[in-house]
Amino acid sequence: MRVLAVLGLSLVVGNAAHAETLYYGGRAGMEVTVVKKSNIGTTHAKIALKHTKANATAFCRDYVQKVTPKCIADEMKVSLLTEISANCKTGKFVTANGQGYQFLGSNTQYDPTAFNTEYLLVEVGSNEPLDGSSASGYDVALDQFKALCPNRAQ
Template sequence: MRIAATIGVLLLIGTAAHAETLYYGSRAGMEVTVVSKSNIGSTHAKIGTKHTKANATAFCREYVGKVTPKCVADELKVELLPEISANCQTGKFITLNGQGYQFLGANPQYDPTGGGTEYLLTDAGGGDPLDGTSASGYDVALDQFRALCPNRARK
């Protein structure tokens, strides 16, 4: 009985230490923990997340540079959706910040030596593609889309 309990604790520790995360912002440590996945790569792809104390602590340590109870509490107050979703066929998806985007595919003008973005992403309502800067949210949005629709936007 003790051996089974010990193995169970070790499995939980190993799982927690290697939990999958997703970035919700461009700053170091702006991550949430993935708690569920369903229909990945389909017209109803979903990933459930939780913003944990460990995530908030990592943000305070890695970005703020100091872990304090106030920093952790403030970080846990960041409003995020508990789930992201996508229609991998149409490329429409919703991020953790509640922003709607559309993945339009490979950028025909992409130059791996520094010209443009590899893929085209626009706001769900249309408009110009995101320019690839951290201010545009391109990397964070693309990573969330890749998690939902890995066959559409390969790394």
């Protein structure tokens, strides 16, 4: 019985140490922790997020390359949503930054040797697909969509 209790404790600690994260920005360490997932792959897909002190510390360490109380405090002030959501049928989704996008599917003009994207993502209210550059936020938005609607973009 004692062995089972110790094993159970190590599993809990192991899971906490390896919590799932999602990027909210394109710089190293710009991550939030996944708290809960619900209705993944449906018209009401949701992922609850928390920007933790560990996330902020990772940003300071990996991007700023100096972990200080000020850096951590400044990073904790970043305004992010506590939930991302998607309608996987229509492809419309909202990112951690509060930006609305629509996933339009595979890019029929995709060429891995050219500067274009494998999938088409457009900002809500725009007809122009994101260009795939880090400045456009394509990778971050696509990763969040994939977490919400894994069967749409494989």
